[in-house]
Amino acid sequence: MPVRTTKTRRTAVLADSDTRWKWGALTARRIAPEDADLRLDGYLLRGRATPTARQLQETGAPADSLREVTAAEFLRAMEREPYDVLVLALVGGGVQAMLHGLRAVWKDRPGRPVVVTGHVGVVYEKLADGLLLRHGADLVLANSRQDAERFRAVYEGVGADASAVTEVALPFLGGAPHTGEHEPYTVVFAAQPSVPGDRRDRAYLLDRLVRHARAHPEREVLLKLRSRPGEHTTHLEELPYQRLARGRDLPPNLRLVYGHMGEVLDRTDLLVTVSSTAALEALHRRVPTAVLTDLGVRESLGNHHFVGSGCLASWDQLDAGHRPEPDEEWLARQGVAADGTYATAFDHARDRVARLLDRPGGLPPLAPWYTPQTAPGYLPGVLARHHLGPDGLPLPGAPAAGTAPGPVRRIVRRAARGAYRHGVQRVAPVIRRMGEL
CATH class of the missing domain: 3.40.50.2000 (Glycogen Phosphorylase B;)
Structure with a gap:
């Protein structure tokens, strides 16, 4: 009797907050083949909303490995790591910067991962802005039929390829249905x-x-x-x-x-x-x-x-x-x-990922709609916020891969975050109230 072998699917998730980590990690599991072992590596983009260990535990979305990185460190890792799938669970500007950065570091690579992105939840503002910043990924996930229709309309309306839009559902739905009132209510x-x-x-x-x-x-x-x-x-x-x-x-x-x-x-x-x-x-x-x-x-x-x-x-x-x-x-x-249709909500996305991975000759270079030609007054600023140049490569002075922060840098970073939180939560409200007098 032949022995069945199980393939390991290597997937990376880059997230910039606790809610986006939850969405990205659970999405990665939903779109993985049911007959494959999933190896999930997590990368947390360093910034104001980098989640704490408590927040990560509360998401209920574990990973096989997890580390905090800058944009430059992440791109260096993607240049050498042989992943099958990469999920970008970031704010729109972060997705766009990574798409250009990945296009640059994968320029001479014979094969690359399937890149997946989308929105964490309800899309009720900045529809066009957020979508165009996500354009260029192989799959742009829409959490509902309504979102899929809206997403395609935006892309087609600016002349961008809309084929990446893929209807799914929110990956964190589940649990036992409510069948009656509890005691106490x-x-x-x-x-x-x-x-x-x-x-x-x-x-x-x-x-x-x-x-x-x-x-x-x-x-x-x-x-x-x-x-x-x-x-x-x-x-x-x-x-x-x-x-x-x-x-x-x-x-x-x-x-x-x-x-x-x-x-x-x-x-x-x-x-x-x-x-x-x-x-x-x-x-x-x-x-x-x-x-x-x-x-x-x-x-x-x-x-x-x-x-x-x-x-x-x-x-x-x-x-x-x-x-x-x-x-x-x-x-x-x-x-x-x-x-009751939730069990099949990710079937189409899972099939699309499988077809892309099996594509003869590998995948073409990433092709975001925003380029130095279509958005010369906008794109350079988006890239610069992540210390990337117009070519998508890290700017001089950006942190190099593998450089762990020393004790002084860790202390300064904690102090900076504390000052930022104090400004947001204490100082800003007082200034606003004074302005209203």
């Missing part, structure tokens, strides 16, 4: 770092949560927080709810909690948010979900994305016992896959 408010950003609005939401807990002492009310004080995630958090809650007389049935969102949803009976991607996780599991209208339905809040969902509601309605009922057609277009 649990309401979870999923906080967001930057939405809303105004102190008055955030204080209002905290006050309404407190009032809901007092009005329903038989319920457990949880304020689900994304990061601890001093940590950063994908978006800046100038006014953490922990600080707003400090010194307040909170009702005994209201608690501030951290942890993996999936574990919190295991005991949730009503998920409340302004526009968090947690709403899609909850809807996938059939957890009753409310997207707040108290502060208006506005593009700046991101809750306009949920128009037509059936989930829009106010705290007054929720206090009175309202439970939103989601629109099934809307759910289907958003890739929530509450109808």
